[in-house]
Amino acid sequence: MVTSVDERLAQTFVELADTLVAGFDLMEFLQTLTERCVELLEVDAAGLLLADGRGALRLVAASTEQARVVELFQLQNDEGPCVDCFRSGQPVIIGDISAGNVVARWPRFGPAALEMGFAGVHAIPMRLRDQVIGTLNLFRSAPDGLDEPVARAARALVDVATIGILQERAVRQQELVAAQLQAALHSRVMIEQAKGVLAERQQVTPDEAFLILRRYARDHNRPLTALAGDVIHGITDISPGSQATTRPAPHGDPENSPGPASGPRS
């Protein structure tokens, strides 16, 4: 068991490090992180909250709809283990959410989490020394804690993620991170849409289109989600013949948007 977790963990580190090289995309990285947490750590769902430019927590990734609801619910009410974890910078580990003291501590979070099918939560701060930038939250549907090797693996994943995000923030402007947060939860869908656009333009399969997108992102040191948006809008031409030409953005909104959403109010 331990070896198996360690082996898969090592693979995940390689994968995350890969995401960290040129063409770093915060959203892609965080979404991958939550997905790997569920696969590796024997948890049923994972959510990730990150502080935006103004220090307010935002939901940026969730592996299931239930996790999304529970995270949003905590943010709405400013109450719950993930919020406390962010404020204190300390892990908050709740083996059994239905326990009396848990409900007393978070009268609104407790019932809501149970309603969504969660019995345990493990909130881990993303921190480097004094700076807390967010929390990774692992949810389980059975009321028992994580084994120590698994909990250790979770902390290691969080540490790698934290360093990755802080590096990104050191390199780029804070505003850019805030801008990237705007694409939260929709970046995967956008990348799929861009894969389709590129597949049709270059007559390749969507999988091949993804490799082309990714290679271009790396060669030009561009975040994948930003590149996906540019490809969809026809701003960036990454066809094999062209040498990375960037055309000016077409003006305003697409003219072809469907009836109800088009045009300003009369």
Next chain:
Amino acid sequence: MGERAVKVWAWIAAAHEGDAPVSVAALCRAAVLRLAVDGASVTAVSSPVAREPVCASDEVSARLEEFQFTLGEGPGADDFRLGSPMLIPELDLVAARWPGFVPAAVAAGARAMFSFPLQAGIIQVGILSLYRARPGSLGAEDLADALVFADIALQLLLDAASGITGSPGYQPLEGAPGARAEVHQATGMISVQLGVSLEEAFVRLRAHAFASGTALGDVAGEVVRRRLRFGRAAAPGSER
């Protein structure tokens, strides 16, 4: 459809009046009936300055949208850019954030507001807004249901554009979960095939699925595998 989606769709169908096509009006009525809120509205938004009210369940909801359009601020004005729900259980506490909007909203009778973007990747068509006359948060069940209401509102707006919401037996389409990625890929491909926006491409894909009585995911799979092509009848792969 998932269990929750089936439930919410049944609510909307039950709130449907007369022979008119199922519409966001029924959706707004159902939201007020089933969620602990006092009003609901749907606004089509194609850019921060292009907002078009589609329907509002009551006068207060309509005024809340009018304020946000006029002032350019509020939970549903920020929402469009941020792409994640904006949940404000007590408007009074966020007066500093929206100094123009909050006093107007409170004076109009709203004390809590919850805004949900109608969005799929780069496709953004509008906002679902809910308000309460008294402060208080949405419960977890209501929040989960509200997310589904928003998902269906997105589909209704898109499908209304192609007229299929008027068909008898209309209901929101949903591909198998595993097919979701292909739905978005197919949307991208169709947008290039027809030379239209992603919104329009998504509308056409859905209309085709509905008209042919095929699951959305299956139609998308055909497109991705180049067995189905939209628009100009070129042979697959013949044009570069």
